[in-house]
Amino acid sequence: MGKFPAPAKRCRSGKAGSVVTGKAQDRREKTGAVLHRTVVLVGMMGSGKSAIGRNLAARLGVAFLDSDAEIEAAANASIAEIFARDGEAFFRDREAEVIARLLKSEPCILSTGGGAFLAERNRRAIAQHGVALWLDADLDLLWDRVRHKDTRPLLRTPDPRGTLARIFEDRAPIYAKAGLRTKAEPEYSIDDMTDRVIETLAADPRILELADDD
Numbered sequence: 001m002g003k004f005p006a007p008a009k010r011c012r013s014g015k016a017g018s019v020v021t022g023k024a025q026d027r028r029e030k031t032g033a034v035l036h037r038t039v040v041l042v043g044m045m046g047s048g049k050s051a052i053g054r055n056l057a058a059r060l061g062v063a064f065l066d067s068d069a070e071i072e073a074a075a076n077a078s079i080a081e082i083f084a085r086d087g088e089a090f091f092r093d094r095e096a097e098v099i100a101r102l103l104k105s106e107p108c109i110l111s112t113g114g115g116a117f118l119a120e121r122n123r124r125a126i127a128q129h130g131v132a133l134w135l136d137a138d139l140d141l142l143w144d145r146v147r148h149k150d151t152r153p154l155l156r157t158p159d160p161r162g163t164l165a166r167i168f169e170d171r172a173p174i175y176a177k178a179g180l181r182t183k184a185e186p187e188y189s190i191d192d193m194t195d196r197v198i199e200t201l202a203a204d205p206r207i208l209e210l211a212d213d214d
C-alpha cells in the first residue's frame with residue numbers, strides 16, 4: 001500500500017472551511033497535509049506512542065514532542081531514576097506541567113507517558129488544546145513489545161506480565177475516553193500503523209486535512 005499523505009495536488013476544503021496560510025501552507029505543499037489540532041497519543045506502555053508518534057510527525061511534517069523525553073531531559077535523569085529518587089507522585093506532577101506546556105505549541109504530535117491520560121487534569125488540558133488518540137493494542141502484543149526492556153519502572157516486579165495485565169485492565173476504560181482510537185494489530189509495521197492513524201485523523205477534517213489524490 002502506498003504511503004500517504006502523498007505530495008499535494010489539490011486540497012480538500014474540509015468541513016472546517018479553513019483558510020491555510022504561512023507555515024501551514026508550506027507544510028501542505030511539502031506533505032499534502034494540514035494538521036489543525038495537536039494530536040496527543042495515549043495508551044499503554046508499548047502501544048507505540050513514541051515509535052508511531054515520531055513516524056507520524058515526520059509524515060505530516062510537524063514537530064514531534066514526547067512528554068517522557070522532555071521530563072528526562074529537564075531532570076537529566078531517566079524515568080526509572082526519577083521514580084527511584086523522587087517517587088511516582090513527583091513524576092506525575094512534572095508530567096502534568098510538561099504536558100500543559102507542550103500543549104501550547106502549534107499543532108504537532110505529542111506522545112505522552114502511559115499513565116498521563118489517567119489524570120483528570122491532563123485529560124482536561126488535552127481536550128482543551130488538542131485531541132487524544134488511543135493506540136489500542138491488546139495485552140499479548142504489549143507484552144511482546146515491552147518484555148525485552150527493563151526501562152519501565154512500573155514493570156519491575158516479580159511478575160511483570162501479571163502487572164502489565166492488571167494495569168491494562170484498570171486503564172482500558174480510561175483510555176477509552178479518548179476522542180479517537182486506532183486499533184493496533186500484530187502484523188502491522190510501524191508504517192502500517194501510522195497509515196491507520198492518519199486515516200483515523202483524516203476522518204475529521206477539523207483535525208487533519210489531506211490533499212486529494214487526483
Ligand SMILES: Nc1ncnc2c1ncn2[C@@H]1O[C@H](COP(=O)(O)OP(=O)(O)OP(=O)(O)O)[C@@H](O)[C@H]1O
Nearest residue numbers: 044045046047048049050051114145188189190193
Ligand atoms: N507496529 C508497531 N507499532 C508500534 N510499535 C512497534 C511496532 N512494531 C514494532 N514496534 C516497537 O514496539 C515498541 C513500542 O514502544 P514505544 O516506546 O513506542 O511505546 P510507548 O507507547 O511509547 O511506551 P511508553 O508508555 O513506555 O513510553 C518500540 O520498540 C517499537 O519500535
Ligand SMILES: O=C(O)C1=C[C@@H](O)[C@@H](O)[C@H](O)C1
Nearest residue numbers: 045068079113114115152153
Ligand atoms: O504507564 C505508565 O504509567 C508509564 C509509562 C511510561 O511512558 C513512563 O511515563 C513511566 O514509565 C510510567
Ligand SMILES: [Mg+2]
Nearest residue numbers: 049050068111
Ligand atoms: Mg513512549
